[in-house]
Amino acid sequence: MNVSLPEPASKGARTLLRAALSALAGLAATMAAPAAAQSYFVPDVAIFEQVVVGEVEVAPVSVFRDTRCADIRFCTREDTLIVGAVVTDYRGQYEIVLELGRPTYVPGGFLLLTGSATRPAYRGAVPLSEYRLDLEFIPLRFD
Incomplete structure (x- = not known):
C-alpha cells in the first residue's frame, strides 16, 4: 500500500503512522472476509x-x-x-x-x-x- 503522507515532525512519527495505517488496512481485510459458522x-x-x-x-x-x-x-x-x-x-x-x-x-x-x-x-x-x-x-x- 503506497500512501503519501504529509511530513510529520519526526521520522519516528512517520514510521508509526505508516504502521498504524497498515494495521488498519489488514483489520479491514479481515473483517470483510466471511467467517465460518461454528457449531x-x-x-x-x-x-x-x-x-x-x-x-x-x-x-x-x-x-x-x-x-x-x-x-x-x-x-x-x-x-x-x-x-x-x-x-x-x-x-x-x-x-x-x-x-x-x-x-x-x-x-x-x-x-x-x-x-x-x-x-x-x-x-x-x-x-x-x-x-x-x-x-x-x-x-x-x-x-
Whole structure:
C-alpha cells in the first residue's frame, strides 16, 4: 500500500503512522472476509438434564414419538424421534419440538437433534431415564 503522507515532525512519527495505517488496512481485510459458522455439539444429554448448547440452555423433557427400529433387517419405516424441550435464552423460557435430523429455529441460530446414544427397544417403550440425546446449535452469522 503506497500512501503519501504529509511530513510529520519526526521520522519516528512517520514510521508509526505508516504502521498504524497498515494495521488498519489488514483489520479491514479481515473483517470483510466471511467467517465460518461454528457449531456447538453436546452429546449424551439425558431427559430433564439442562445443558448449554451454544447461545441457549436446553432441557429435553419428553419423548413424543420414537419409531426407530431395533433391527434394521425387519424395518420398513423411516426412523423418527421427536422430543419436547424447554429452551432458556435472553427472552426467557419456552418450549420447542425437536425432530431427529431437522433443524429448529431458536433466536440466534438453529437447534438440531443429531442422534441418540440410546438403542431402540425390541419390545415396548424405552424408559425416559435411559434416553441420551445428541444436540447441536448452529449459530446464524450475518458477516
